[in-house]
Amino acid sequence: MLGAKPVTALAWESFGEGWVTDAVKQLKIDPTVLRADYGQLPDLNAVDWSNDVLFTWNGTTSGVRVPNADWIPGTREGLSFADATSAVFAYDIDWAKIDVATFSWQKVLGGEGAHGVLILGPRAVERLESYTPAWPLPKVFRLVSKGKLTEGVFKGETINTPSMLAVEDAIAALEWAKTVGGAEGLIARSDANAAALDKIVADRSWLGHLAADPASRSRTSVCLTVEGADEAFIKAFAGLLEKEHAAYDIAGYRDAPAGLRIWCGATVDTADIVALGPWLDWAYASVKN
Numbered sequence: 001m002l003g004a005k006p007v008t009a010l011a012w013e014s015f016g017e018g019w020v021t022d023a024v025k026q027l028k029i030d031p032t033v034l035r036a037d038y039g040q041l042p043d044l045n046a047v048d049w050s051n052d053v054l055f056t057w058n059g060t061t062s063g064v065r066v067p068n069a070d071w072i073p074g075t076r077e078g079l080s081f082a083d084a085t086s087a088v089f090a091y092d093i094d095w096a097k098i099d100v101a102t103f104s105w106q107k108v109l110g111g112e113g114a115h116g117v118l119i120l121g122p123r124a125v126e127r128l129e130s131y132t133p134a135w136p137l138p139k140v141f142r143l144v145s146k147g148k149l150t151e152g153v154f155k156g157e158t159i160n161t162p163s164m165l166a167v168e169d170a171i172a173a174l175e176w177a178k179t180v181g182g183a184e185g186l187i188a189r190s191d192a193n194a195a196a197l198d199k200i201v202a203d204r205s206w207l208g209h210l211a212a213d214p215a216s217r218s219r220t221s222v223c224l225t226v227e228g229a230d231e232a233f234i235k236a237f238a239g240l241l242e243k244e245h246a247a248y249d250i251a252g253y254r255d256a257p258a259g260l261r262i263w264c265g266a267t268v269d270t271a272d273i274v275a276l277g278p279w280l281d282w283a284y285a286s287v288k289n
Contacts, residue, residue, distance in 0.1 A: 001100065001124060002052060004131040005078050007031040010042055010055040013062035014255045015083060019054045027135060038062040038256055039210040039223075044071040052078040057087035061253035063223030063261070067215040069094035079123060088117075089183060090190040090220045090265060099124045105166075108186060108220065109173040110267035112166035125149050177266075186266040193264035194219035196273040203277070206284060210259055223252060224260040226284070231258045236287045246279040 002023065009031045011017045023029045032051065034042040041064055047053055049072070058065040065087065072080055072094075079099040087093065088101070089108035095101075101119040105111030120128075128144050140159055143150055153159060177186055194217075201207045206227040211217040226234065238251040238260070252259040260280075264273065 001079065001081075001127045001131070001133075002027060002029060003133045003135075004052070004127060006048075006051040008034065008047055008051040008053045008078075010034050010044075010047070010053070012036040012041055012064055013038060013056065013059035014253060015061065015085070016054075016056045016059065019056070019083065023054065027133075036064075039064060039212060041066070041213075041216050047071070049073050049076040049078050052081065054081045055083070057082050057084040057091070057093070058218050058220060060086045060218070060221035061223070061256045061261075062210060063218040063221055064211045064216050065091070065218045069097035072097040079127060086218075086220045086265070089177070089186045092187060095119075095121070099127075105170045105173065108190065108265045108267070109170065109177065110265070111170045111173040112163070115162065115166055115170075120149075120154075180266070189266040189268075189270070190219050190264055192270045193266075193268050193273050194222060196270050197222055197262055197264055197276075200273070200277040200280065204281070207280070210257065220263065220265045222262045222264050223256065224262065225257070226259055228288075229258050233287055234258045234260065237283045240283045240286055241279055244279070247276060 007023055007029050009016070009020045009023055011020050011033060012035065020031065020033055023031045031054075032048070034046060036042040039062060044066065055066065074096065080097060081100045082098045082102070084093065084098075084101045084103045086107040088103040098119070099121045102116055103119075104113065104116050106113035128149055129147055143153065177183070180186065180189060201209060201224060208225040208227075209217060210223040210225055226237070229237070234251050238247070238249070241247040241250065250260050250262055252261045262273070262276070
């Protein structure tokens with residue numbers, strides 16, 4: 001779909017930068033890039049919506065998200081492309097503002113990690129049917145046949161046969177989601193987990209949020225700063241907790257500033273977030289001493 005209009009790419013963490021790399025180095029597009037440091041958002045009001053716009057709804061490596069979709073105009077010339085990998089089922093997304101969205105089951109639903117999901121709005125379908133990019137497309141990415149959207153792939157037809165076990169896994173996750181109140185229940189669980197972690201941070205002078213502004217702070221992938229910590233400190237810190245089976249994989253992302261990253265998505269029980277607090281105290285004191 002890219003190439004029909006100028007492109008603006010927003011990047012404030014690793015995966016947003018990945019989209020910039022794809023546009024610049026792979027597709028040879030020269031996008032306008034709006035960047036911000038880890039923990040910050042670029043100026044969303046500076047986005048030119050006569051362009052196609054690429055952005056990450058929830059930055060998992062920085063703990064920064066867009067606060068809502070108010071900055072996206074209802075009548076826009078360009079298409080909005082949202083990498084919503086760790087946002088779908090965790091936030092109330094205004095789908096009328098999103099033309100193209102991607103997400104994957106493994107995040108908020110907790111399912112198989114090898115599959116991505118593509119959601120297309122009517123304006124995206126119009127683009128597919130009216131524009132052919134200059135570059136070749138692998139078979140698995142071709143969504144148009146004889147000038148029309150290949151709708152079968154959105155109705156169960158397969159190009160390359162996926163794992164049916166993975167599909168069953170996703171169905172099982174959705175059935176579980178119904179038992180906790182559906183989409184609203186999943187959002188509420190993520191909110192409760194993030195609130196419990198906020199209290200842990202507020203009660204400890206040595207912990208802080210990488211995302212300073214609460215309005216743009218992730219409620220799923222929460223990134224924390226640790227006073228006086230470098231990469232070696234964080235590696236030892238996370239290693240102690242993993243050895244005690246208290247927490248797994250909570251070191252910050254490799255490209256992010258040294259710190260912690262706590263998953264607060266809907267598959268986590270709030271009681272487990274609460275129980276993490278004393279373990280963090282123990283690990284911090286152990287490494288510091």
